[in-house]
Amino acid sequence: MVSADNLNFDCLEIIFTYLSGNDLVSVSLVSRSFLAAAIPRIYRTLAFGLNQAKRYPTVISPFTTVLEHPNLASHVRHIDIRAIPTVKSTPQPQFLRDCARTISLCRNLGSFTCTLDVMPSFLLSLQRKESLEQLRFIGNLTTDQCTQLVQITSLRELTIDGGSWNVVDALPRWIDVLQPSLTSLSLYGILSLNTDILEAILPRLPHLTRLHILSCAKIDQGAILRLVSHVPRLESLAFSSYENSRPLPVHVTPLPRLRHLALDSQCPPTHQPSMPAFWTKMIDLTRTWSCPLKSLTLRVTDRATSSDVFIRDVVDAHHATLTHLALLNCALTRENVTRILRKCTELERVVLSIPDKDVLAFADMLVEAKRLHTIIDVGDVHSTQAPHPPLSRKEVRLIMLQQPTIEKVIADNRVWTAIRYPGSNPNHFDIRVDKKKSPSTNHWFMPPISVL
Numbered sequence: 001m002v003s004a005d006n007l008n009f010d011c012l013e014i015i016f017t018y019l020s021g022n023d024l025v026s027v028s029l030v031s032r033s034f035l036a037a038a039i040p041r042i043y044r045t046l047a048f049g050l051n052q053a054k055r056y057p058t059v060i061s062p063f064t065t066v067l068e069h070p071n072l073a074s075h076v077r078h079i080d081i082r083a084i085p086t087v088k089s090t091p092q093p094q095f096l097r098d099c100a101r102t103i104s105l106c107r108n109l110g111s112f113t114c115t116l117d118v119m120p121s122f123l124l125s126l127q128r129k130e131s132l133e134q135l136r137f138i139g140n141l142t143t144d145q146c147t148q149l150v151q152i153t154s155l156r157e158l159t160i161d162g163g164s165w166n167v168v169d170a171l172p173r174w175i176d177v178l179q180p181s182l183t184s185l186s187l188y189g190i191l192s193l194n195t196d197i198l199e200a201i202l203p204r205l206p207h208l209t210r211l212h213i214l215s216c217a218k219i220d221q222g223a224i225l226r227l228v229s230h231v232p233r234l235e236s237l238a239f240s241s242y243e244n245s246r247p248l249p250v251h252v253t254p255l256p257r258l259r260h261l262a263l264d265s266q267c268p269p270t271h272q273p274s275m276p277a278f279w280t281k282m283i284d285l286t287r288t289w290s291c292p293l294k295s296l297t298l299r300v301t302d303r304a305t306s307s308d309v310f311i312r313d314v315v316d317a318h319h320a321t322l323t324h325l326a327l328l329n330c331a332l333t334r335e336n337v338t339r340i341l342r343k344c345t346e347l348e349r350v351v352l353s354i355p356d357k358d359v360l361a362f363a364d365m366l367v368e369a370k371r372l373h374t375i376i377d378v379g380d381v382h383s384t385q386a387p388h389p390p391l392s393r394k395e396v397r398l399i400m401l402q403q404p405t406i407e408k409v410i411a412d413n414r415v416w417t418a419i420r421y422p423g424s425n426p427n428h429f430d431i432r433v434d435k436k437k438s439p440s441t442n443h444w445f446m447p448p449i450s451v452l
Contacts, residue, residue, distance in 0.1 A: 012034065012038075013037050017041065025038075040075045043076055045076075045078040045080065047078075048082065049082045050082065063098040063099050063101075073107070075108075076109060077108060078110060078111045079099075079102075079112050081115070082113075091116075091118055091121075099121070108131050109129050109132055110133055111134035112126060112132065119139070119141065123148040127148070130154060134155070134157040135152065135157070135158055139161070139163025139190070140164045140167075141163070141167055149170060149174065153178065155178050155181060157183065159186040159187075159212075160187050172200045172204075175204050182207065183207050184212075185205070186212035186213075187212070188214050193216040195218070202227055202230035208231045208233065210234070210236040210447070212236070212238035212446070213239050214264050219240075220241065220245035221239065221245050221248065222246030222249070224237075225249050226249050232255065234257065235260065236447045237255065237261055240264040241264070241276060243267040254291075255286075255291060256290065258286065258289065259451055259452060261297070262297040263276075263279055264299050264301075276304075284313070286317060293322065294324065296324070296325050297324075298328065299330075304329060304331070305330075308336060312339065315343045316343075318344075319343040319345065322347055324350075324448050325349075326352070326376075330353070337362070346371060348371050348450075349373065349375075349448065352378065353378050357388035360398070364402065366403040375411075376410045377410070390414070391414075400418050404426040414433055414436055415436050417432045
């Protein structure tokens, strides 16, 4: 007789890939065989966030656990550090040492993320990592530290969040090392980055398919549209636009493979905020390129009201291919939302502000969205009155009843999930509500996983 406890080890590992968090920890307590099968999954990612940092050292960090049991290091594939314990406003030195030692042990490490300014503590530990493909860090480094940085090789995806001029100066040398493997480059908030550096590095990246350069004040839309001539194989492009920019080039190299586009407007606030004129130009370009755009993310620094003409241009150009659409800080009229949901027949995920928080009218608009499965409400954009109350369970049910394909509604820091049962009436389902987890580990401008 076959029982759960004597299932083949490989079968258990496959089953446990569908579990995470506390569920995975709980199942590991069932038996020794369950524990052995769960351990690779439990220690696949070492994450450390604000809640853990507040309770350190009362709560043992995952890095301490790996140091006490070095055999666990072989299972670690990802390290994600979002917070660090402090002593009198300075990073806790013992914690940093534990992290560095753990990184050295993790020979199968595939990705490393640290969103705090402590990268110098980990530079030596990250060297000679043959499996390391993804790296994200804050680049405030000295000249000597940059010499250590360029020893990190074989990266496929590189993200630098801010950085000193030393890192910018070292980029051409580092890119020479990464040239055979790098396919994704994201540079965010690096004020000293200039077009000369990008002119030097982009021609050396023949395999680059993702380029994201945002909040780098010296790199505007005119510069980006000239620089893309060096990387015609781009599938994902994100950049900031400014009100006073260099003249746009007369001819822009086509990007026929482009599938994700994110535009961030850094224009100053005005009394009558509206969609930036450059966005219309960019949508016209993508139309002429005939690119299979599946994802479009638009964000303005100040709140803006959507233009009927602009929304019509977006829909007309890419209604047949768009699966993800995000409009951040953009107020939409009911007519525009209706046009988007009716015309974009492939739309699966939408991020917007529900017009006037009128859920009944919004639910009616969803009838035509036959493939939509996720709605993210970003809240009131142009409300001059008191804030609208959070979505209620009754309102969420109404949305899910009107369009049975909808599986998830995210609003007001809560995640509403429809639990439907095979073979049952589509109108009979349960709704689970969870508190929204901490902000996404990725930047808002990165392409959804399903797009690329």
